[in-house]
Structure formats: structure tokens, C-alpha cells
Amino acid sequence: MDQFAPTGRLGVYLHVPFCLRRCPYCDFTVAVMRTVPEADFVEAMLRELEQRRAELVGRQLTTIYFGGGTPSLLSVASLGRLLDGVKAAAGERSAGLEVTLEVNPESVVEGWAEQVAAAGFTRVSLGAQSLNDEVLRTLGRNHTGADVRRAVERLHGAGIRHISVDLIYGAPGATMAGFLEEVSAVAIWPEVDHISAYELTFEPRTAFTVARERGRLTPWDDDLLASCFDEVELRLNAAGFSRYEISNFARPGGVSLHNSSYWVGDEYVGLGPGAHSLRVDAASSTVVRRANDRSTRNYLGEEQASFSSEELTSETHLRELLMLACRRVAPLSLAELRSRSGQVDRVLGPHLDAWVERGLCRVVEGAVQFTPEARRLADSLAAEIF
Ligand code: SF4
Helix, strand or coil: CCCCCCCCEEEEEEEECEECCCCCCCCCCCEECCCCCHHHHHHHHHHHHHHCHHHHCCCEEEEEEEEECCHHHCCHHHHHHHHHHHHHHCCCEEEEEEEEEEECHHHCCCCHHHHHHHHCCCEEEEEEECCCHHHHHHCCCCCCHHHHHHHHHHHHHCCCCEEEEEEEECCCCCCHHHHHHHHHHHHCCCCCCEEEEEECCCCCCCHHHHHHHCCCCCCCCHHHHHHHHHHHHHHHHHCCCEEEECCEEECCCCCCHHHHHHHCCCEEEEECCCCEEEEECCCCCCEEEEEECCCHHHHHHCCCCCEEEEEECHHHHHHHHHHHHHCECCCEEHHHHHHHCCCHHHHHHHHHHHHHHCCCEEEECCEEEECHHHHHCHHHHHHHHC
């Protein structure tokens, strides 16, 4: 039988697509607008939530995540309405429900963080990207390095106990030494318990990609990027952070539950333009992926959000979970996977045997532990899986 059992846990993602301008490296689902149609958007999202209420019950809600775009362009009152709506629609909630808001540093004006904490957010992911004002200008950002530090202090002062800072390496004009200094600077801020260090990627049709194709921009070479990947880990380890995924580092207790839930195959409901969902159909135990239409205009105008969906075979879903496991430090429990699918050994066995042979992972007591080398090769291992 091609069936897959759910983990029983659920995350909810709310996509707020608005940005004041598009950053030159960004290919996310974004609606660039000077004036955000806030009231219409909140009504549309509450409508979608109501229509999909059934998908939120019968699972334990463990995480809620507001991402974008720029969710902090909505008023805290609107964010709170959406958050309350999700909580009311859900069935059982975990005691340690994690509620994350993605925030741009310039949004954290005086008094704002207190409102966010009072609305029920427990975690903030700060889109800093850099502390260097020149690099920030190149990246098309509206804030300064000083804004980042001030935002962290205000969020912590308001009682937000989990603060994550995003940083990007490989930006044009930036140097590895400069980036590592920024990493070290953020790592000693005691308020921060999570750092995401992303390599700049050149996605099709972004302004940076076009500039690179025309020879107007020189990307970092692969050796420099690889050195930076290793050096970041050394610096963060020395400051008490551990890598738990390719780009993510946390102090003890600071791991992002929401991101982790994607990697272990928890179900998630994505609301808003372009949002993705994954659910296990209760009747057939089949895995279904849904993608909402990316158009914000359509989302605001339609009574029912348009979407496409596809049913994944157990084989495809298992391959996806293996691909995600290669990127993580936590071991992949084969026993847990076997309790969810009868296809684990047939589908994953040949890959695991080959990788054990090549020294890329070990299987100990029914759990697969990948090596740092496997994480470095994660993209090429993914190509082997599919
Ligand atoms: S703020 Fe974030 S989502 Fe908006 S354009 Fe910039 S990178 Fe993209």
C-alpha cells in the first residue's frame, strides 16, 4: 500500500507578500507597493483561514510563522488579528507553541516591540543581512548596521526571548574578512540565540543575476564561498552556537522549531499568495502538496484563493525527506520513518548503502548520521536521490 502516516504535528505559515521595493537578489513571491492594502489583505487571509479550517484540526499545532515579503509592514493590530484567528481555528496546541515574525530592522521603532510581544509573538527573525552600511546599500536594504543592533536591544527589552539574525555572505563588494567580523560581532550579542548565515544565490531573472550575466558584477568564487562556510562555523562554535542545518546555527534552546518541522515532514498549512502546504489526506493517507496562486491581486480579489495541488507518492516524499536530512546535523530516525511508511528500506536503502561506503554517513542504532562532508555536498547528493 502506498500510504504515509502523518507525524501528528502541524505548522501554519502566513505569507505577507508586501515589500516597499524589491531587493536585487530576491525571487520570493513579493508585491512591491508603496501603500499596503492592509484591511483587504487581512480580510482575504481570514477568509482563506476560514475556508481551510478543517486542515488545522486533528493535529497538534506546534508553530506559527509569519514570513514574507515584509510582515512587519502590517500593523501589529492586524498581525494580532491573524494570529488570534489561527489559534482559534486550530485544535490542540503544543504547550511550547512557537510564534515567529519575520521583521526588517527599520520596523522596530520605539514601542513597537512591546506591542509585538503583547500580541503573542515569541520569536523574531530579523532580516539584517549585514552590519556594513555599504554592503546593505548594495543589497538594496533600507536599514543600517546601527538599526540592527538597536532592533535587537529593543526586541529583547520587550521580552522577545528568541531572536534570530539573518546574514548573507557572498555579496558583491563584500569581503570574507568583513563578513566574518560581522558574524563575530553578532555572535557575542547575548540577546541573539539563532543566526542564519546564507550564501547569496543568483536566482534566475533577479537584478543581480542580470548584472552578473552582463559582466557588471563579480560573484565570489567557489573556493572563497567554501572557506567562508567553514570559517563561519568555527567562529560561531567558539561563541557557543552549533550548526544544526547548512545555514542555521543556534545556542542551546534556540533552534527554530518551524524550520525544523519542514525538515522532518510535519504537515503545514500555508496561507497567502504563493504559500505552500503539505498535508496527509486523512482518508487515504496520501501526501498532498498544495501551492497557492502567486498573484496578490488575485488573492485580494477572489472569494476563494486559487491553488494547484499534487499527490506525492510515498517514494517521492521519502526521497525529499532524505534530501532534507543530508542538510541537517540531527540524525534521521529510520525507525520513526518505518512507522510512517512501508517503503523506507526499498527506497532509501540503496542510497544509504552507497553513502555509508563513501563515508558520507553512518547508521547507528537505526538512525542515520550524516557527516559535515555530506552537508557540503548536499546539492549533489540531492541530484543523486532524484
Ligand atoms: S525585503 Fe525580503 S522579501 Fe522583500 S524584496 Fe527584500 S529580500 Fe525580498
